[in-house]
Amino acid sequence: MDIHHDHPMTETPTTTEPRRGFFASLAALALAAFGLAVPALTAVAAYVNPLRRKSAAGRFIRVASLTALPSDGTPRKFPVIADRVDAWNRYPNEPIGAIFLCRTESDAVEAYHVVCPHAGCSIVFQQSDDGGKFVCPCHVASFDLQGKRLDKTSPSPRDMDTLEVEIRGKAEVWVRFENYITGITDKIAEA
Amino acid sequence: MKKLLAWFDHRSGLIEAGRQYLDRPVPGGPSWLRVWPSTILFTFLVQAVTGFVLWSYYSPSDQSAWESVYYIQHEVAGGWLLRAMHHWSAQVALVLIGIYALQMILTGAYRAPREMVFGSVVLLGGCALGLLLTGDLLAWDQNSYASTHVRVSFLKLLPWIGDDLFKIAIGGPGPGFGHLTLPRFLALHVGLFTAAFAGLFLLHGLFRHRADQLETATPERSTSYWPSQAMRNNLAAFAVFAVIMLLSLQNGVNPEHAGVELGSPADLDPANKYAAARPEWAFLGLYEFAHLFPGSLSLLPIFVIPGLLFALVLAMPWIARTKPGHYFNVVLILSLLAGLALLSVHSIRKDLANEEHQLAIVREADQARRVRLLALGADGIPGDGALSLLRNDPKTQGPKLFAQHCASCHAHVDAEGRGIAAEDPSAPNLYGFADRAWLVGLLDPERIATAEYFGNTAFRGGAMVDHVQDALADLFEDEKEEVESLAIALSAEAELPAQREADARDTARIAEGKTFMVNPYGCTGCHKFHDKGRLGGAPDLTGYGSREWTIGIINDPAHPRFYGDDNDRMPAYAESDDPAENLLSARDIGLLADWLRGAWYEPE
Numbered sequence: 001m002d003i004h005h006d007h008p009m010t011e012t013p014t015t016t017e018p019r020r021g022f023f024a025s026l027a028a029l030a031l032a033a034f035g036l037a038v039p040a041l042t043a044v045a046a047y048v049n050p051l052r053r054k055s056a057a058g059r060f061i062r063v064a065s066l067t068a069l070p071s072d073g074t075p076r077k078f079p080v081i082a083d084r085v086d087a088w089n090r091y092p093n094e095p096i097g098a099i100f101l102c103r104t105e106s107d108a109v110e111a112y113h114v115v116c117p118h119a120g121c122s123i124v125f126q127q128s129d130d131g132g133k134f135v136c137p138c139h140v141a142s143f144d145l146q147g148k149r150l151d152k153t154s155p156s157p158r159d160m161d162t163l164e165v166e167i168r169g170k171a172e173v174w175v176r177f178e179n180y181i182t183g184i185t186d187k188i189a190e191a
Numbered sequence: 192m193k194k195l196l197a198w199f200d201h202r203s204g205l206i207e208a209g210r211q212y213l214d215r216p217v218p219g220g221p222s223w224l225r226v227w228p229s230t231i232l233f234t235f236l237v238q239a240v241t242g243f244v245l246w247s248y249y250s251p252s253d254q255s256a257w258e259s260v261y262y263i264q265h266e267v268a269g270g271w272l273l274r275a276m277h278h279w280s281a282q283v284a285l286v287l288i289g290i291y292a293l294q295m296i297l298t299g300a301y302r303a304p305r306e307m308v309f310g311s312v313v314l315l316g317g318c319a320l321g322l323l324l325t326g327d328l329l330a331w332d333q334n335s336y337a338s339t340h341v342r343v344s345f346l347k348l349l350p351w352i353g354d355d356l357f358k359i360a361i362g363g364p365g366p367g368f369g370h371l372t373l374p375r376f377l378a379l380h381v382g383l384f385t386a387a388f389a390g391l392f393l394l395h396g397l398f399r400h401r402a403d404q405l406e407t408a409t410p411e412r413s414t415s416y417w418p419s420q421a422m423r424n425n426l427a428a429f430a431v432f433a434v435i436m437l438l439s440l441q442n443g444v445n446p447e448h449a450g451v452e453l454g455s456p457a458d459l460d461p462a463n464k465y466a467a468a469r470p471e472w473a474f475l476g477l478y479e480f481a482h483l484f485p486g487s488l489s490l491l492p493i494f495v496i497p498g499l500l501f502a503l504v505l506a507m508p509w510i511a512r513t514k515p516g517h518y519f520n521v522v523l524i525l526s527l528l529a530g531l532a533l534l535s536v537h538s539i540r541k542d543l544a545n546e547e548h549q550l551a552i553v554r555e556a557d558q559a560r561r562v563r564l565l566a567l568g569a570d571g572i573p574g575d576g577a578l579s580l581l582r583n584d585p586k587t588q589g590p591k592l593f594a595q596h597c598a599s600c601h602a603h604v605d606a607e608g609r610g611i612a613a614e615d616p617s618a619p620n621l622y623g624f625a626d627r628a629w630l631v632g633l634l635d636p637e638r639i640a641t642a643e644y645f646g647n648t649a650f651r652g653g654a655m656v657d658h659v660q661d662a663l664a665d666l667f668e669d670e671k672e673e674v675e676s677l678a679i680a681l682s683a684e685a686e687l688p689a690q691r692e693a694d695a696r697d698t699a700r701i702a703e704g705k706t707f708m709v710n711p712y713g714c715t716g717c718h719k720f721h722d723k724g725r726l727g728g729a730p731d732l733t734g735y736g737s738r739e740w741t742i743g744i745i746n747d748p749a750h751p752r753f754y755g756d757d758n759d760r761m762p763a764y765a766e767s768d769d770p771a772e773n774l775l776s777a778r779d780i781g782l783l784a785d786w787l788r789g790a791w792y793e794p795e
Contacts, residue, residue: 048359050371055364065774067762070599070614077595079462086253087363087370098462114461118486120344120366121337122464126547137466137551138341139482157486179366183348185487190366191354 055190056085056096058178060164064101066171069109073145074132075100075125077114080177097177099163100125100134102145111175112147113161120182123160134160157185213417218403221419224298227291228395229424230431231315234284235388237435238322241277246381249329251373254576256331257456261566261577264453265446275439275450281323283435285473288316296507296524299517304405306508311395313505318388323471325380331373332454333555337468340368348490367459455558456578467551469542476531479538500527561587568792583778589786592779597621600760617647618761624787625685625736627693630678636664649759654717655729662712673707677714680704685736689789708732726751741784745775 064078079095098114100123112134114122121138134143139155147160164176179190200206217225248267250259263270292312295301301309328339343360347353358364362371414420442448458464470478481492503510504524511517542548558581565580566572573579581587593603594611600618604610610622620643623629632638639659640646650656663674680701683694694701708714708723715724720732730753734740743750747766749758765773765780775783785791 048355050358050362050364051355053358053364055366062771068596068774074614077462079460089370095460095462098460115366118489119341121341121468122461122466124466124547135547137548138337138468141486153485155482155486155489157489181347181354182344182366183353183486183489190364 055179056082058164058176058189060166060174060176062168062172063099063111063175063177064173066103066107066109066167066173069101069103069173071103071106073102073104074127075102075112075134075145077125080175082177097179098122099175099177101165101173101175107167107171109165109167109173110146111163111165111173113163113180115161115179115182116141116156117158117161117180117182117187118156157183158187161187213421214415215400216403216413217416217420218406218413220414221423223423223427224294225420226424226427227287227294228392228399230287230427231284231291232392233428233431234280234287234435235392237280237432238277238284239385241273241280242381242385244273245277246377249377251329251377253331253368253370253373253457253459256329256373257453258572258577260330260332260453261563261572264450265563271446271450272439276435278451279435279438281319281326282472283431283438285316285319285323287431288312288319292316292504293524293528296520299511301508302511302517303508305398305402307398308395308402309508310505311391311398313501315388315391315395317501318384318391320473321384322380322388323473325376325384327471328376329373329380330453331457332559333457333465334454334468336368336457336459337465338470340464341468342470342474345489345493348493350490367461368457369459453559454555455562455581456576458578458581465551465555467542467548467555469538472535475535475538476533479534480531558587564794565792568794583782584791585782585785586791588779588782589791592775592783593621593786596764596775597783616642618759619644619648621787625682625741626687626690626789627679627682630682631675634659634663634674634678636660649757653757658713658717673704674712676700676704677707677712678704680708681732681735684732684734685740685788687736687788687790727755729757730754736788738781738784738788738790741787742780745780745783 061080061082063080064076068078069076077098077100080097080099081093082096084091084094084096100112100114102110102112104110112123116123116136116138118136118139118141121136123134123136123141123143126132126135131145133145133150134147135141136156141154141156142150143156143160144150147162149156149159161180163178166174166176168174181188181190196206245263248259248263248270250256260274263274265271267273292309295305295309295312324339324342327335329335343357344366346357346360349356360375361368362375363369439450442450442452454465469475477492477497480496481489484492507520507524511520561584562577562581565584566577590603590611593601597603598611599614600616602611602613602616602620603622604612604620605622613620633644636659638644640651640656645651645653645656666674679697681704682690683697683701683704686694705720708720714720714732717728718724718730718732719726730744731740744753745764747763748754748761749756749763750766754761762774764775765777767773770776
């Protein structure tokens with residue numbers, strides 16, 4: 001038994017409203033849709049705003065001194081220290097990345113990005129009697145001392161990313177530091 | 192009272208609606224097979240209630256997220272239990288949704304007219320995964336940061352849009368996460384995925400109701416929902432509660448390890464990224480599956496194949512329109528689950544056998560304990576976050592700095608050989624540097640020319656070694672005691688924290704030892720010591736091994752106060768006034784000196 005039927009408010013109205021025109025309904029709908037679309041589009045535009053933030057372009061940063069590099073070519077990991085900008089903050093002199101430096105000759109140095117080209121984990125150097133190798137702990141990609149993939153079916157789509165090195169002054173190692181897009185076969189700098 | 196209720200029902204219709212809901216017919220009679228939606232609703236309610244309170248404490252910033260979770264975990268009464276129940280009910284929800292969907296496939300209950308019922312369950316599972324993935328990062332510890340970073344980085348695999356999707360997901364240009372990552376993940380977690388879960392659950396109920404109506408052409412066997420089906424549902428929900436509680440309490444109630452573990456705070460520095468990050472259990476099979484493909488084809492195992500399988504599962508009700516189609520579905524879903532289980536087990540076994548992986552886990556656990564200890568210390572957590580506690584902690588940073596900058600020549604190993612070995616030992620072992628035992632060994636004619644001290648240095652044939660081997664050889668017992676007093680007096684110069692009590696106790700012996708340095712053992716013939724002796728011949732022994740002295744010799748060992756022109760191969764780490772020209776920053780040298788001297792915070 002539905003109690004609502006006893007109430008006068010729910011009685012069927014005796015007069016019917018005039019039928020609204022089709023276009024009038026459509027116009028009302030369009031106005032409402034427009035009213036909703038403006039805030040929705042503004043919201044989407046604001047949400048994807050990070051697309052407009054660019055990565056810092058590659059520039060030369062002083063990383064180490066030659067004397068800190070073993071002469072036998074054993075890789076050493078060094079932090080890359082520079083000002084880090086994060087949304088509304090600027091942090092002076094923070095680690096913004098890390099690289100491996102290997103001395104190839106008395107005054108020649110190779111630099112490799114620690115970031116694995118596969119999924120962005122940090123590669124570690126595993127020393128052993130035969131010189132050692134680079135290994136990424138996440139998906140076990142391994143690389144030789146020249147940063148070349150050791151495994152034909154390596155999870156990494158490309159060899160370790162090398163960076164441009166300059167020796168300045170007496171024995172300062174400067175590296176042009178930038179990040180590269182992970183997961184793809186080509187080495188492309190982050191934009 | 193009755194009147195009031197009647198009025199309320201009249202105006203709202205709620206009581207009548209509730210009665211109708213409870214009295215609705217259950218086709219085929221009450222069944223335990225119908226309890227799953229109730230258990231899923233139960234886990235959702237647990238997550239909603241616990242989640243709201245967690246949210247009320249949570250501070251979604253990379254400088255305070257871990258700290259606020261730490262506060263919930265260790266300071267808020269019952270906070271660890273709240274966090275554990277939230278965590279485990281999310282895991283259990285995923286399992287229950289899986290069981291429910293599997294049951295629909297196995298019993299054929301996904302066939303027409305129940306396509307939408309089944310589809311909404313599968314999508315509900317997707318939402319549960321989304322909640323799991325976004326929630327995982329919020330703890331902001333080393334593991335949650337590193338494993339989420341890998342997962343989100345996989346977005347870059349997608350052609351054309353991948354890089355942009357990644358930036359939108361993390362709220363910045365990357366490649367590391369930043370300020371805006373946590374707010375975004377929190378909004379997805381408590382906003383989007385929670386609302387989607389609730390909405391889908393509601394839709395699922397409507398679809399089910401509609402399907403029941405369509406199916407009950409012959410309703411003779413149906414009974415009402417209340418009480419027999421409701422009782423089964425409530426008992427099942429209680430069983431789920433018991434499971435959640437067992438899981439939440441599995442680590443006991445001791446606040447040290449109770450509930451769900453919280454690692455050390457996430458470190459955005461790529462050099463310190465956690466090396467043992469692994470996906471959540473639900474993704475372990477997929478993680479191992481991806482290993483079967485070379486890196487250039489990663490798109491297949493990570494997006495294409497899982498995407499196709501997901502679409503196939505959604506299409507199963509239509510495939511099942513023929514009998515062979517139904518059998519195909521059953522075989523497919525069972526082999527899929529078995530395959531994922533096998534791959535997960537394989538992955539776990541591989542990690543257990545991987546020494547480096549296990550070592551990384553142990554190191555991280557040590558670090559988590561250490562940061563907790565520091566946070567409990569008198570100074571608490573500073574405003575710039577708990578990570579700075581670790582960054583300024585000699586016990587944490589010392590070994591890293593030593594291994595990086597000192598261990599090519601110096602070792603730091605104790606008597607049992609534990610510690611940091613030198614790559615090419617050519618300088619003294621600095622374990623216990625300047626403490627009594629270390630100095631007694633240095634003044635031992637048998638030991639001074641070994642690799643432990645000057646054996647591999649240019650000083651091997653120098654005046655110090657000669658003097659010790661001549662003047663301190665073949666001593667009488669009382670003379671040996673005098674040399675020991677001398678060592679104790681010199682060691683007291685270092686003011687080592689570990690010897691504070693011994694130094695205070697032995698003042699008389701220290702005073703005596705100081706005189707022995709002049710006479711009869713003649714140290715001040717070459718060394719300066721307070722107002723005796725002169726600089727220029729050998730290192731100054733005034734304040735030997737103190738923080739200031741240790742920093743000084745690391746800064747510039749060839750300074751006249753130390754080895755001067757006689758310095759062997761030790762580089763000057765900070766001889767310039769311009770910090771940019773130095774090998775090490777003043778802060779790092781301070782940390783090294785403190786670590787060598789054992790000067791770090793330990794609770795009373």
